[in-house]
Amino acid sequence: MGCSSSLPDRSSGRLVGPNSENGGAPDSKNLRVKLVLLGDSGVGKSCIVLRFVRGQFDPTSKVTVGASFLSQTIALQDSTTVKFEIWDTAGQERYAALAPLYYRGAAVAVVVYDITSPESFSKAQYWVKELQKHGSPDIVMALVGNKADLHEKREVSVQEGIDYAEKNGMFFIETSAKTADNINQLFEEIAKRLPRPTAQ
Amino acid sequence: MDANFYDFLDRMRNPASLDLVRSIKSFIVSISFYAANPENDAKRVQDFFSTMEAAIMEHPLWEAATAQEIDSAMEGLEKYVMTKLFSRTFSSSPEDAKMDLQISEKIQLLQAFLKPEHLDIPPLLCNEASWLLAEKELLKINAFKSPREKLLCIVNCCKVINNLLLNASMSENRVLAGADDFLPLLIFVTIKASSPLCHFADHSNLRTLLSANPPQLHSNLRFIQLYRRQAKLVSEAAYYFTNLVSTKSFLLDLNAKSLSMDEIVFEENMKAARQKNKLTPKEPLSASEAMKSSQDHKYQVPSEKMQDKETSGSNYPYMEAEAGDLTVRDVEILLSTYKDVVAKYTNLSRAVRRHPFSKTEIPVSSVEGTSDTLSQLEGTGAPSLPGG
Numbered sequence: 001m002g003c004s005s006s007l008p009d010r011s012s013g014r015l016v017g018p019n020s021e022n023g024g025a026p027d028s029k030n031l032r033v034k035l036v037l038l039g040d041s042g043v044g045k046s047c048i049v050l051r052f053v054r055g056q057f058d059p060t061s062k063v064t065v066g067a068s069f070l071s072q073t074i075a076l077q078d079s080t081t082v083k084f085e086i087w088d089t090a091g092q093e094r095y096a097a098l099a100p101l102y103y104r105g106a107a108v109a110v111v112v113y114d115i116t117s118p119e120s121f122s123k124a125q126y127w128v129k130e131l132q133k134h135g136s137p138d139i140v141m142a143l144v145g146n147k148a149d150l151h152e153k154r155e156v157s158v159q160e161g162i163d164y165a166e167k168n169g170m171f172f173i174e175t176s177a178k179t180a181d182n183i184n185q186l187f188e189e190i191a192k193r194l195p196r197p198t199a200q
Numbered sequence: 201m202d203a204n205f206y207d208f209l210d211r212m213r214n215p216a217s218l219d220l221v222r223s224i225k226s227f228i229v230s231i232s233f234y235a236a237n238p239e240n241d242a243k244r245v246q247d248f249f250s251t252m253e254a255a256i257m258e259h260p261l262w263e264a265a266t267a268q269e270i271d272s273a274m275e276g277l278e279k280y281v282m283t284k285l286f287s288r289t290f291s292s293s294p295e296d297a298k299m300d301l302q303i304s305e306k307i308q309l310l311q312a313f314l315k316p317e318h319l320d321i322p323p324l325l326c327n328e329a330s331w332l333l334a335e336k337e338l339l340k341i342n343a344f345k346s347p348r349e350k351l352l353c354i355v356n357c358c359k360v361i362n363n364l365l366l367n368a369s370m371s372e373n374r375v376l377a378g379a380d381d382f383l384p385l386l387i388f389v390t391i392k393a394s395s396p397l398c399h400f401a402d403h404s405n406l407r408t409l410l411s412a413n414p415p416q417l418h419s420n421l422r423f424i425q426l427y428r429r430q431a432k433l434v435s436e437a438a439y440y441f442t443n444l445v446s447t448k449s450f451l452l453d454l455n456a457k458s459l460s461m462d463e464i465v466f467e468e469n470m471k472a473a474r475q476k477n478k479l480t481p482k483e484p485l486s487a488s489e490a491m492k493s494s495q496d497h498k499y500q501v502p503s504e505k506m507q508d509k510e511t512s513g514s515n516y517p518y519m520e521a522e523a524g525d526l527t528v529r530d531v532e533i534l535l536s537t538y539k540d541v542v543a544k545y546t547n548l549s550r551a552v553r554r555h556p557f558s559k560t561e562i563p564v565s566s567v568e569g570t571s572d573t574l575s576q577l578e579g580t581g582a583p584s585l586p587g588g
Contacts, residue, residue, distance in 0.1 A: 046378025
């Protein structure tokens with residue numbers, strides 16, 4: 001399992017103050033996006049996010065790192081910025097019924113499984129079905145096979161992931177939070193797929 | 201702590217803000233013309249906040265104000281309005297009180313036997329000192345009347361848990377497991393914090409009072425959801441808020457399958473806890489005791505600090521109490537207080553009738569209908585509206 005244990009700088013996400021680390025209401029150039037993470041416990045959801053948040057070395061970007069809520073802003077090539085507000089969910093079975101409270105209003109859902117665990121892949125499929133039934137209709141969904149560095153223990157083939165994602169109109173990627181492989185690509189690809197709000 | 205609020209009050213004293221003051225007062229009066237209904241009230245309040253935000257942005261007193269300054273004014277406004285409307289809007293329906301009671305009863309049963317391992321909380325995260333700190337933050341929720349401050353109590357509680365997790369990952373090299381670790385801890389802390397038998401390290405009277413007041417989990421959450429300015433219930437605060445909503449929901453639905461515990465053992469524990477609760481009514485910490493000790497020691501219930509003494513009815517100890525706080529032992533005091541109030545009211549009505557000014561009196565029926573309005577106007581402590 002591998003999140004590295006060094007700690008990022010913490011900026012205290014103050015409640016007080018205007019709505020706006022990103023300067024007021026989001027506009028078409030500066031998106032603010034609620035992203036919910038779903039997946040079995042132990043698949044490395046939070047490791048992926050920590051990798052992503054720590055991997056951005058822009059010292060000017062404001063980062064909020066909590067144990068389960070994180071936010072990070074990325075700049076895209078077309079000079080827009082996307083601020084991801086990442087909501088982690090508890091993956092244990094006993095909390096499954098609570099998930100709708102978290103994905104309500106989310107623009108993005110990232111469903112994570114562990115390529116060495118077929119159970120976690122079935123659980124991922126369960127979440128996809130849930131989201132299709134109860135999530136907002138224009139939610140952007142990504143299917144992520146994590147722990148891609150553990151080739152020798154692989155039990156879910158790349159093709160299975162691709163096929164399932166394709167059938168369900170999702171974006172698919174395999175990542176390794178341990179080696180940071182494909183972590184940034186995951187978030188950049190999500191950012192590209194976001195529907196752009198029409199300017200008011 | 202609340203510089204926003206004092207700044208807001210200062211600006212409202214400026215003659216230039218008279219138009220705003222009038223709008224605020226007339227809003228507070230006007231809402232009492234409608235039957236209390238949480239959804240409708242919330243819609244009116246939220247619409248009013250939006251209207252006022254626009255008015256403040258256009259206002260000469262805030263000319264060239266930064267977004268931050270406008271926001272501070274809005275925070276002040278939210279606190280002012282919601283403090284005035286608190287008794288109307290907080291836990292106002294019987295359903296809310298019922299739900300609070302249901303949760304607090306469930307929690308009380310769980311307190312009797314639930315251990316961290318039943319939620320698979322690893323020993324490494326069993327840090328009593330941190331938990332205590334988190335509990336104290338959560339318990340403060342009932343000391344505040346504004347949605348912002350209540351929400352802040354939740355956020356602060358969650359941040360203590362957050363720090364515990366971050367520290368464990370740093371010093372103990374535990375892999376950060378995010379929400380998988382966070383939610384169970386919040387659930388456990390919520391259960392502990394609601395305990396009437398919760399022992400704090402220092403046995404100060406204030407602590408006893410706080411722990412004697414069940415956090416009214418449901419009512420507090422609903423109040424924040426409905427009345428916190430919508431633009432502010434987002435992002436990190438919304439995340440922590442959602443986690444406490446989850447906690448509430450988890451506790452309500454909790455059954456044998458929700459825990460790492462044998463089903464039969466669970467049922468036996470619940471049964472034993474129910475029996476124990478019947479045998480020993482929560483002795484030393486009933487509402488009446490808490491109120492009495494608050495008087496004996498000239499200690500104020502924290503929430504009383506925030507309101508005008510004249511209108512708080514501090515002579516009537518149950519003004520702050522909720523149905524769920526009461527025990528059979530309170531009946532006696534309630535009855536004597538009731539007799540006292542009725543006697544005073546009867547004498548007062550008699551005096552008013554005899555008094556020559558009684559001709560200008562408003563008919564009794566409308567007095568009843570507007571009693572809220574009148575007390576609210578008095579409560580504002582500022583000049584009344586011209587023309588009523």
